[in-house]
Amino acid sequence: MNADCLKLTSYFGERQRTGHAFVADALLDLYGRHEIAASVLLRGTEGFGGRQRPRTDRSLTLSEDLPLVAVAVDARPRIEALLGEAVRLTRSGLITLERARMLAGDIAPRTENLNEPTKLTIYLGRQERVYREPAFVAVCDLLRRRGAAGATALLGVDGTAHGQRQRAAFFGRNAQTPMMVISVGSGEQISRVLPELGGLLRRPLLTLERVSICKRDGERLAAPAALPGTDDSGMALWHKLMIYTSEAAQCDGQPIHRAIVRRLRMAGIGGATTVRGVWGFHGDHAPHGDRLLQLGRRVPAVTIVVDTPDRIATAFSVIDELTARQGLVTSETVPAMRAGAVSPADSRREP
DSSP, X not given: OEEXXXXXXXXXXXXXXXXXXXXXXXHHHHHHHTTOSEEEEEEOSEEEOTTOOEEETTSTTGGGGOEEEEEEEEEHHHHHHHHHHHHHHHOXXXXXXXXXXXXXXXXXXXXXXXXXXXXEEEEEETTOEETTEEHHHHHHHHHHHTTOSEEEEEEOXXXXXXXXXXXXXXXXXXXXXXXXXXXXXXXXHHHHHHHHHHHHSSXXXXXXXXXXXXXXXXXXXXXXXXXXXXXXXXXXXXXXXXEXXXXXXXXXXXXXXXXXXXXXXHTTOSOEEEEEOSEEEETTSOOEEOOTTOSSOOOEEXXXXXXXXXXXXXXXXXXXXXXXXXXXXXXXXXXXXXXXXXXXXXXXXXX
């Protein structure tokens, strides 16, 4: 399958409720009922939202309400069919709706002719394996050999895979619990690697999105582009910055991603969320992640910032300073909505 799709992403707090249920459970129940092709619930390690209240796993109190990111991907009509209910369930927080290209099943050589930097997302099962090694490790190794700018494997705790609900349990292998590998590279690099990924994975499911690479290992390549206020349907256009770093990369005695979140909050940015990876690389650095008996964590981290163009300009100046030597920074244009400020009728507008 090679089809246009939509990616619905919701940012909210772990303890946020809707009626008698947590928003996270209600959203993933919704995606399960609609048999969404791929959805992943990611538990953040640090962040803040529009109310500027910090959430972090460094504090027993603040770790009780960590930030969550829920991603759902499927064909446009299937996402549009549940969008209004997803907005009602979230009530507050932030929702983005992004165009993407979804590939599944047989992926023929040169399936896509990509002329711009591209974000490739691969949806996997937690215990999926390739030639006796974890699939996410094999995927990251392949992407590095093919010259991608970076790749990060993120572990999900709930979601759907090929339409089937797969939720992590405390006891059990959780073999099919969804996870995702996010990679960035030139259009030519990503185009070449697609058929190899199709041959590597048993049931490949991938998405492609256009991005701009702003910085790579200290080299500034481009600033976030100027945007019109709205798209053709009247939805607000915001920037999404994604900053790929490692917990081993330090700034003022703390990991860069923690410094970024702290400084962005001080600068009055609308929100930021950091998700800790389990494996990955960026630039010329070797793949790294969690290993048994390792002293000190060197896992990769991804920090996501979504805000209006004027505030993103401020955010980028902070990020530019803190990634002076290390890190990969990308920018995307996304139709965004504050869930509490959008009516169900508005949410059904075509993005």
